[in-house]
Amino acid sequence: MFAEQGYDGTSIRRIAADADVDPALVHHYFGTKDALFKAVVAAPLDPGTIMPSILQKDPEAIPERLLRTFLGAWESPASGPGFRALVRSAVTNRVSNRLVREFFTQQVQRRLRTLDTGIAPEEIPWRSSLVASQLFGLALTRYILELPPLAHASQEEVIAAVGPTIARYLFADLSP
Amino acid sequence: MFAEQGYDGTSIRRIAADADVDPALVHHYFGTKDALFKAVVAAPLDPGTIMPSILQKDPEAIPERLLRTFLGAWESPASGPGFRALVRSAVTNRVSNRLVREFFTQQVQRRLRTLDTGIAPEEIPWRSSLVASQLFGLALTRYILELPPLAHASQEEVIAAVGPTIARYLFADLSP
Numbered sequence: 162m163f164a165e166q167g168y169d170g171t172s173i174r175r176i177a178a179d180a181d182v183d184p185a186l187v188h189h190y191f192g193t194k195d196a197l198f199k200a201v202v203a204a205p206l207d208p209g210t211i212m213p214s215i216l217q218k219d220p221e222a223i224p225e226r227l228l229r230t231f232l233g234a235w236e237s238p239a240s241g242p243g244f245r246a247l248v249r250s251a252v253t254n255r256v257s258n259r260l261v262r263e264f265f266t267q268q269v270q271r272r273l274r275t276l277d278t279g280i281a282p283e284e285i286p287w288r289s290s291l292v293a294s295q296l297f298g299l300a301l302t303r304y305i306l307e308l309p310p311l312a313h314a315s316q317e318e319v320i321a322a323v324g325p326t327i328a329r330y331l332f333a334d335l336s337p
Numbered sequence: 338m339f340a341e342q343g344y345d346g347t348s349i350r351r352i353a354a355d356a357d358v359d360p361a362l363v364h365h366y367f368g369t370k371d372a373l374f375k376a377v378v379a380a381p382l383d384p385g386t387i388m389p390s391i392l393q394k395d396p397e398a399i400p401e402r403l404l405r406t407f408l409g410a411w412e413s414p415a416s417g418p419g420f421r422a423l424v425r426s427a428v429t430n431r432v433s434n435r436l437v438r439e440f441f442t443q444q445v446q447r448r449l450r451t452l453d454t455g456i457a458p459e460e461i462p463w464r465s466s467l468v469a470s471q472l473f474g475l476a477l478t479r480y481i482l483e484l485p486p487l488a489h490a491s492q493e494e495v496i497a498a499v500g501p502t503i504a505r506y507l508f509a510d511l512s513p
Contacts, residue, residue: 306473
């Protein structure tokens with residue numbers, strides 16, 4: 162429902178009706194709509210398990226592992242709709258806009274500092290926000306705007322084209 | 338109003354009330370809400386004038402000219418709010434979602450074929466959709482999600498970091 166109607170268009174009352182349960186039950190297990198939304202979108206993106214498996218060992222294979230995980234998550238029926246809902250509401254709703262920004266600074270950037278990636282700690286914010294710009298752009302153009310031919314390209318074609326961009330943002334000299 | 342409330346949350350009646358005119362006057366000059374929306378967002382992006390000035394002469398300076406024009410348009414009080422409205426509604430509303438996709442294939446990709454850019458015609462769709470992925474991602478993360486530090490970086494820093502990405506998508510060998 163979040164994916165289809167967006168954050169504002171979704172209510173706990175309608176979710177409960179759809180699931181044929183009492184709204185009080187949803188409140189009991191998930192709390193507020195905010196908390197429910199977090200639970201819905203957080204499931205497929207637990208950075209505590211995903212980030213170490215992407216970022217630790219063979220730095221030269223990080224871009225491919227990152228893209229493969231990212232494309233796989235967007236294309237999975239289990240997590241794709243949640244990501245779509247996340248982008249839709251982050252773009253239109255102030256609460257989820259702030260949630261995404263906080264997720265990025267507190268979960269992704271902070272966690273990056275604790276991992277052995279070979280990136281200088283003071284460069285992590287800049288490099289990670291550039292990687293985010295390409296990944297969010299890929300999500301938006303491939304899965305939401307469905308721009309051709311990017312929307313129909315194979316994962317291998319996307320990885321070949323975008324992998325070197327991620328590698329450059331993570332490891333290359335970016336000074337003007 | 339499109340920028341703040343999104344496409345669905347905006348009505349010609351409320352626009353007219355805000356402008357202190359009769360809704361019939363808005364209908365008379367702009368037609369439907371669709372047509373009004375197109376007029377609002379199309380003003381700052383007339384590809385017929387912008388694309389030749391970015392893409393013709395000195396191919397090696399195209400990435401910088403493209404990024405400077407793109408960042409300037411998003412940061413201009415005259416066009417920034419229109420772009421924000423465009424992204425917001427493209428992500429949440431089916432009509433503007435299709436409008437953006439059509440604009441990209443019919444205005445941008447088709448026009449690219451008529452310009453002397455040095456890009457092989459059969460490669461224009463793939464290369465232009467990759468450029469779009471980075472530009473849309475920049476718009477989303479810098480101006481809408483406001484991820485730090487990308488949201489606060491200078492145009493020069495962004496151009497230095499992202500320019501080579503655009504150059505590679507336009508001109509480099511991208512085969513797997």
